[in-house]
Amino acid sequence: MEILGSEFFQRALAGGLLIGITAPLIGFFLVLRRLSMIGDALSHVSIAGVALGFLTGLYPMAAGLLFAIAASFAIEKLRKAYKSYAELSIAIIMSGGVGLASILFTLDRGFSVSIDSYLFGSIYTLSASDLTTIAVVTAVILIVIRSQIKELFLLTFDEDAAAVSGLPVRFYNVMISVLTALVISVSIKIVGALLVSALLTIPAACGLLVGRSFRQSIVWVVVIGEFAVIAGLIVAGVWNLAPGGTIVMLLIAFLLLMLAVKRGMKTSG
Template sequence: MLEFWQYDFMQRALAAGLVVGAVSPALGTFLVVRRQALIGDGLGHIAFAGVAASWLLGLSPLLGALAFTVAAALGIEGLRRRAPGYADTALGIFFYGGMALAAVLSSLSRASNANLLSFLFGSILTVSPRDLGLIALLGGLSLGALLFFYRELVSTAFDEETARVGGLPVDGLNLLLALLAAATVTTAMRVVGLLLVAALMVIPVATALRTARSFRALFWQSILWGEISVAVGLIASFYLNLASGGSIVLAAGALFALALFSRRR
């Protein structure tokens, strides 16, 4: 019955998946209520450029992705602050710039198509012990930061002006959230792939918007729906021999559909 559990690669896959299944929706809760749901997508495209640069330089793809997404997060937040009304355009510039850079760098590095595809659609079954260590470290730090600054982040997301008048370091908190988004994208890219990296930041939160009766409930239920999606998707992909990243995201989508069509509250 628990056949999948006998394989080391499956254990690592599940461990990495559960880290991502918690941290992506936890961060996503704040992004969704701030109407920044797609920032993860933008950073995912930037991360692709980071991965391509790593191939070219022979570095770890995770570290390359982290460096690129952190730089982009700083840039996106900087542009957003200068022209708050054009936050989506700022995101778009990085989104396309990242994708173009990735295309150019990967053609330079002559990476194989298989390698490219594994990053675009995820390759959770090939997570090495070293990858898992980095995923756990980044995921743990991000989740810890979200919990530590929880009230300050809610305050800022809810009403930036009043948070500022209250003396909260609003610019610093916005920057923190952007950096955590960068770390989370890097954490999630091996699990669900760069093209689906933002799915777990958005879909479980959308499900929780249907089921939660407070912000705190939204936060924890988003994590719950994220973890269920990862577990169901990963196990289904093992037995049915399906792409793991896609299976996880489809499981999250199925949960959302259930919440949508079940009676509200």
């Protein structure tokens, strides 16, 4: 248990607590809008940015952030072009991200070990600058959602009604995509690009099972996300497991438990 008092673990815990709020929160809106796969698309594009950052000497997280934001704008553009096939835009961007990342990987083998930390997560290697970036993104997410909660509610459940009421739908769609890009770009070093989608979607799936209202579901989503991150980090630290994978497996176990409990309540009722 000595690891709990280590400075690197405390930084990891702080970063995890911040991501445990923002990722499930943004993921909740994505799931309700049937855009849950956008996390996979932006995370793959972000990895391409990280690779470019290592090649050029840029701060990898910043490079990944810029790539993810650019991809979010591209997704919105393609969604307008394929209105009846909105998911196609996500598939196109994801394919482009994977293709670009694979090319960048082959240009220089020297950064392969560092890239692995972004693919699978390496929360124990969070630096002070990483933690500052995560904190800034968290503050931005919370301020925007707190100030725009009514507009986001209307947009999420009835986009046509939101447009008729005069809400700038295009602006809010882009805003949500950019916020998602921000969250993903700072999350990949914690749970990894290959697992970040789980942190976006599984807490939302759990929250929808137990929440009886929109606001109540939001609370549950954050609580479940925080619980999984804290418990996952402690379990991974004590038993020397992969932190990102442990967090995701705890989320899945929690979802299965909630499904079983809900089914049992229906059966007994």
